[in-house]
Amino acid sequence: MIRAVVGLLAFLAVGAALFAGAFWAVENVRWEEPACPRGVGHGFQDLRWLEDGGPGPDATPVERLLDRPSFGATSEAAGDLRGGVVDERLVQALLTVTGEHSVCVQVFKEGHYFLPGVEDGPVIPDGYGEAGGLTNTHYFGRAADVRWIDGRPVGGNGTDPAVLGVGRALAAIPPEERPDQIIGPRDWTARLGYSWEHGWITAEDQLDLHDRHIHIGYRDEEGTNNTR
Numbered sequence: 001m002i003r004a005v006v007g008l009l010a011f012l013a014v015g016a017a018l019f020a021g022a023f024w025a026v027e028n029v030r031w032e033e034p035a036c037p038r039g040v041g042h043g044f045q046d047l048r049w050l051e052d053g054g055p056g057p058d059a060t061p062v063e064r065l066l067d068r069p070s071f072g073a074t075s076e077a078a079g080d081l082r083g084g085v086v087d088e089r090l091v092q093a094l095l096t097v098t099g100e101h102s103v104c105v106q107v108f109k110e111g112h113y114f115l116p117g118v119e120d121g122p123v124i125p126d127g128y129g130e131a132g133g134l135t136n137t138h139y140f141g142r143a144a145d146v147r148w149i150d151g152r153p154v155g156g157n158g159t160d161p162a163v164l165g166v167g168r169a170l171a172a173i174p175p176e177e178r179p180d181q182i183i184g185p186r187d188w189t190a191r192l193g194y195s196w197e198h199g200w201i202t203a204e205d206q207l208d209l210h211d212r213h214i215h216i217g218y219r220d221e222e223g224t225n226n227t228r
Ligand SMILES: [Zn+2]
Pocket: 138, 143, 144, 145, 215, 216
């Protein structure tokens, strides 16, 4: 009898220890990417949760961006950042924007498709609005698609203050550093009121194609075409 009780107590003690250990682990792991919706994000793959003080003084812009709780990315997008695929100007623009709002990037290059089932290449395929034949800035790591801002989807929230705030944060970047291929939902574009001189694309077919995300890109390998 006594042996049975001791055995039971030992069993319970081991169980409690295991439970506490598991709970500690859950408490200390960032299961979710805070800037991305549940189920989206690279949080568990990178080991940010092991660090104490954040990025050191020698951290690269990419490391600083990945470390920022207000920046989220799918595993493909985070992989592009770590792999050095993403243009430095775009990394800087995202550092600026995530200083004011949380942003979840769905895609840079890896996993981007203009047309379902059609492999992306250096040129936008025919059939993608009037843009067919133009340079595919995603392919060259010069473009990001942002699908969630401050936890809300861009789709259906074009006039949400946070979604507009990202547009204004972009517009506040000096013209020579600001992306010159900024495309978003129709109501977002109309409310902000910026033109091609500021880097905004307002072509009707492109607004239709960007009703659920904001595309932030650089048209050329260097510099920008912004005049204001
Ligand atoms: Zn895009």
